[in-house]
Amino acid sequence: MSLPNPGQTDRTSINRLKKRSVKDRDEMYEILDSTILCHVGYVESGQPFVLPYGFVRDGDRILIHGSSGARFMRELAKGIPTCVTVTKLDGMVVARTTYDSSMNYRSVVILGAAEEITGPEKNSLLEKVSEGLIPGRVREVRTSTDKELAATTLLSLSLEEASVKVRTGMPEDGEGSGTGVWSGVIPIRVIADEAIPSDEESETLGVPESVKAFVKNPKA
């Protein structure tokens, strides 16, 4: 019950953005825009590390931010080779045999080197990240202070070299898989539950619009 052809390990088979069809590109954007978490891989002394990060797409790049103190962010900011993978699990594909069973999923594998964003655009791009994670939230809170900006590292990674893999639909039951056995798909999705206020003040204020909208239609 493995993921069929999950991503590509052959770099030459990674599609260049320019060569990608509009349909493919739209599918890639849809996967990225509906997901919060990515898994970022990098190498240190031959050892790969894979860490989860929140991310947001901005045109033909993704933005990842984190604490300036994090070693991981400092390493990535050097522009070393990285791989960022985004995966959505859409369902269990339950075939008539375990061999033919699988999963429905969509994934994007991005290769490249991250670039650190500094200078005047950093603030507005950080707001874009916040806005991308919970749309509408930025205008409900105060703007970030210089100290907060300095404590945050912002990285961008181009979507130029990326691969999209998708498995959808029903099981493909092979011959000899037996009659009298059920096969089908179990759909899987992510939902948000009602928001929980942190304190009395928040309880009194009531849930803000941005949070209400997220609960109704969560990224995840």
Next chain:
Amino acid sequence: MSLPNPGQTDRTSINRLKKRSVKDRDEMYEILDSTILCHVGYVESGQPFVLPYGFVRDGDRILIHGSSGARFMRELAKGIPTCVTVTKLDGMVVARTTYDSSMNYRSVVILGAAEEITGPEKNSLLEKVSEGLIPGRVREVRTSTDKELAATTLLSLSLEEASVKVRTGMPEDGEGSGTGVWSGVIPIRVIADEAIPSDEESETLGVPESVKAFVKNPKA
């Protein structure tokens, strides 16, 4: 809104299984046992690759299987350094500032080298993988054929060197984050919807017990 300290990139700070407290170990098992997808990282010519795979825990190791034809599986079977990361996103932590905002999550980062499982135990361990993904399914289907076994590569990775990171609870609103602003948490979870039969035969047969149980209590 990044994940606070997501995993450890300093190998020396990865906890050894033997040193882990029972509580920590139980938490690690719970994260692994309630999740279907992992992200597997490996290096080829200095380039990291991160790919999604289904996995199952078996004692103090995880099992990953895939097509024998997949280059990725062949590379991993060589015992090269790998990193397998499992992440559960539990909620959006919505603070009074974007800076203090975060995510609730649980993750396990496992370092090591995979070992290929061959010989007589391969069949029973593959059944354990199927059983781990959808409990009860194995006894509803026929046993795997020799041809199917040969077409599948099974890898194991020890949990000896693993790191657990967890963020739970409410935002920690810093000073000067403003009054009159809501803060709290949006819980996020994965659910399964009603199973969809693939054909008339399956429709007539009705949803099997294993699938019913998964829908009620999905791993994901």
